[in-house]
Amino acid sequence: MVETPHFIGFDIGGSNIRAEVLDSHGCPLQLRTSLRRALPGASETAQGQAFEGIPEAGGPHRLPPPEGRLPEAVMGIVEEMTASAGEEISSRIAAVGVGCAGLIGRDGVVLASPNIPGFKGVPLRALLAERLGRRVALDNDATAAAVAEASLGAAAGASDAVFLTLGTGIGAAVMTDGAIRRGSHNLAGEAGHMIFERGGRPCGCGGRGCWEQSASGTALGRLARGRAEAGGWESLRALGGGQTKGIRAEHVTMLARSGDRVACDLLGEFAENVAVGVNNLVAMLDPEVVVMGGGLFAEAEAGGFLLSRLKVALEGMLSYGRRRPAVALRRAELGDRAGAIGAALLARDQPGAD
Numbered sequence: 001m002v003e004t005p006h007f008i009g010f011d012i013g014g015s016n017i018r019a020e021v022l023d024s025h026g027c028p029l030q031l032r033t034s035l036r037r038a039l040p041g042a043s044e045t046a047q048g049q050a051f052e053g054i055p056e057a058g059g060p061h062r063l064p065p066p067e068g069r070l071p072e073a074v075m076g077i078v079e080e081m082t083a084s085a086g087e088e089i090s091s092r093i094a095a096v097g098v099g100c101a102g103l104i105g106r107d108g109v110v111l112a113s114p115n116i117p118g119f120k121g122v123p124l125r126a127l128l129a130e131r132l133g134r135r136v137a138l139d140n141d142a143t144a145a146a147v148a149e150a151s152l153g154a155a156a157g158a159s160d161a162v163f164l165t166l167g168t169g170i171g172a173a174v175m176t177d178g179a180i181r182r183g184s185h186n187l188a189g190e191a192g193h194m195i196f197e198r199g200g201r202p203c204g205c206g207g208r209g210c211w212e213q214s215a216s217g218t219a220l221g222r223l224a225r226g227r228a229e230a231g232g233w234e235s236l237r238a239l240g241g242g243q244t245k246g247i248r249a250e251h252v253t254m255l256a257r258s259g260d261r262v263a264c265d266l267l268g269e270f271a272e273n274v275a276v277g278v279n280n281l282v283a284m285l286d287p288e289v290v291v292m293g294g295g296l297f298a299e300a301e302a303g304g305f306l307l308s309r310l311k312v313a314l315e316g317m318l319s320y321g322r323r324r325p326a327v328a329l330r331r332a333e334l335g336d337r338a339g340a341i342g343a344a345l346l347a348r349d350q351p352g353a354d
């Protein structure tokens with residue numbers, strides 16, 4: 001019997017690495033081992049730290065010291081996880097896909113990664129291909145997640161879609177005419193860095209007032225902590241364990257669902273911030289569906305509640321209002337597995353694949 005090829009996909013985020021194995025039909029395998037590892041030094045990574053400019057790409061197969069230790073550690077984990085899928089599966093893996101947070105050039109070089117400071121000018125695709133002895137596809141993590149949602153999730157069957165992930169920042173990708181758009185340098189889809197407020201909060205990209213500074217999960221948490229610090233709002237403080245710093249974005253949704261007036265107002269304000277960017281993307285791209293993902297949308301009831309607030313906010317501002325066909329807003333369906341599944345699909349579908 002000829003063994004069918006399998007494909008493994010990795011999602012390298014700011015704090016951990018997770019993996020999914022797909023068979024040749026694109027079906028995720030149920031593995032007994034949990035394929036998730038913490039990224040070493042994740043707690044030391046400076047979230048939102050400004051990029052120190054985009055460096056020139058390093059030469060092939062050469063790690064730029066001293067930051068080379070982090071790519072080395074990441075590669076070690078990827079190698080170990082590929083083996084940990086088990087001999088029977090590992091021997092079938094024909095290609096490896098990697099979705100990585102940050103700017104990924106067409107040549108497979110990580111130009112910069114806001115939450116993984118060691119990833120600057122790292123030729124990750126070439127390094128991994130040499131280390132693993134397999135073909136490697138490398139792309140931005142939001143692009144990988146969009147590929148998964150477009151193939152197996154909330155945008156399956158659609159040809160024009162926008163994918164947004166509200167988390168630490170805002171991950172985004174665009175599909176038109178059935179193809180994910182990458183731009184001239186593979187840097188398309190950085191919707192989180194569209195300017196929302198000129199001269200506003202500094203952003204990890206080096207700019208100011210970017211959309212993700214007002215409409216990401218991080219932004220909602222910050223808005224809530226600010227409101228709590230201003231005084232009162234004991235119900236929110238209690239959810240944060242009695243301390244302002246324990247307050248998270250999800251707590252606002254939780255309180256708003258229970259009818260808390262301050263939480264409802266704050267969530268409405270946040271939904272308007274999100275809707276401004278969504279409106280602009282809809283005006284520009286005319287998608288049939290906008291897929292909303294990330295922690296705030298992960299849980300069905302809380303995510304559905306926030307989505308309903310977003311729909312109301314969007315209806316109130318959508319360019320041309322009811323004169324244009326409605327845009328479907330949907331929750332992402334693959335949750336935090338999307339990035340790794342999409343990376344495996346990229347590995348399967350890359351040019352030159354078997």
Ligand SMILES: [Zn+2]
Nearest residue numbers: 193203205210
């Ligand atoms: Zn920015």
